[in-house]
Amino acid sequence: MIELRDVHKAFGANTVLNGVDLTIPKGESMVIIGGSGTGKSVLLKCVLGLVTPDSGQILVDGKAAERASRDAFLARFGMLFQGGALFDSLPVWQNVAFRLLRGAQKRPKAEAREIAVEKLRRVGLKPAVADLFPAELSGGMQKRVGLARAIAAEPEIIFFDEPTTGLDPIMSGVINELIREIVVEMGATAMTITHDMTSVRAIADKVAMLHGGVIQWTGPVSELDATPDPYVQQFIHGRAEGPIESVR
Template identity: 80%
Template sequence: MISLAGVTKSFGDNHVLQGIDLEIARGSSMVIIGGSGSGKSVLLKCILGLVWPDAGTIMLDGQNVTTQDRDAFLARFGMLFQGGALFDSLPVWQNVAFRLLRGSLKRPAEEARAIALEKLRRVGLMPEVADRFPAELSGGMQKRVGLARAIAAEPEIIFFDEPTTGLDPIMAGVINDLIREIVTEMGATAMTITHDMTSVRAIADNVAMLHAGRIRWTGPVDQLDTSGDPYVTQFITGSPHGPIAAVR
């Protein structure tokens, strides 16, 4: 279980997170929704230790993440970045097998390549893609390679940062289905940040809405439409009228 209590983070006068309390149960898929600039990415980076919170505690299975061994902690995570974040200088299979070619999870190169090819197949990419470089792939293919990299070491927890941004609706649907299938078959805990409501409904078990640096509402995805919270209602209907300022 991932548990956040009173997490705050400011950048100068910009108080991005103002006391986040959130729990994500093991094996569940939590989707964080919220407007642009609401702090969703910062929250995710705080959990991963890419950004240090100013205050509050982040616990993973009852242990404070800031005091854990970093390598052991990160070895439990996989992450799909918004833009893929593939390494330009490496061919696709080495991107996917990056973690398996070095560090504590290192395997022989042939074995790592075989796992990379299997993960590429899992996300619907042909073996011919393996020896191409990221710049030679379309946006949708890069996203799928990023997804293959995120699951290559079979992590217990997977984070997805805006997994469908910049994709056409069909490719977005493919990615949503893949995420749902992978999370279900691996039994992984998933945390996704997005403002794509189609993704929310496809991926989430539970939803939390982040607004003004705080969790505004949280609950099962099937209660999203009946939450009664005016912020959530405005967000999911995409209305310019409501408590969330249209001009920010």
């Protein structure tokens, strides 16, 4: 569903991606791990077309995105943002139905609200939440609203950017379970970037380790602990010593 071929991206003298090759099959959940500043978010933005690679190819379902069909291209994606990114001035249901109230996918207001309430129910929130504002919700509830928005338009591909950041361990576990259930239920292709190894083990079918601008290792999550790759072993065990240099 998603294929990156020799993708390069630099910002001035700072090379972030230095020849990334990665394939994410349809219906599979791929989690990308790596330290802060290794380019995980840049990689995601390249796939979405928010950042243009300097060279290389990015194909979605075998095709490169064209500017003329950008709206149709983006309609295939859903996104759960790291900080929630909810609109403070809109009630919860309008946040969830944001895409359904605009553009090519526009639905009548009553229908959009009905879909929003159903998606809120799917992530464990009651209908009464629909008319609240984001500021009236806890961090965990806001994350659920963000997840409901990500799936509101039934996307084929869903991106998760640090889905458990800022949540306590129990709520993190709840969000991880919800993400896994929903991805499997929808048959969606998922791409997640995270530092949280608990999330990795809960969400992933496969894992890719990004370091030094390239994919250092990729494989099934079941092989993560057994791989002898020194980059992976240092990262997953949080060791100070190893090939990944810590900033002191």
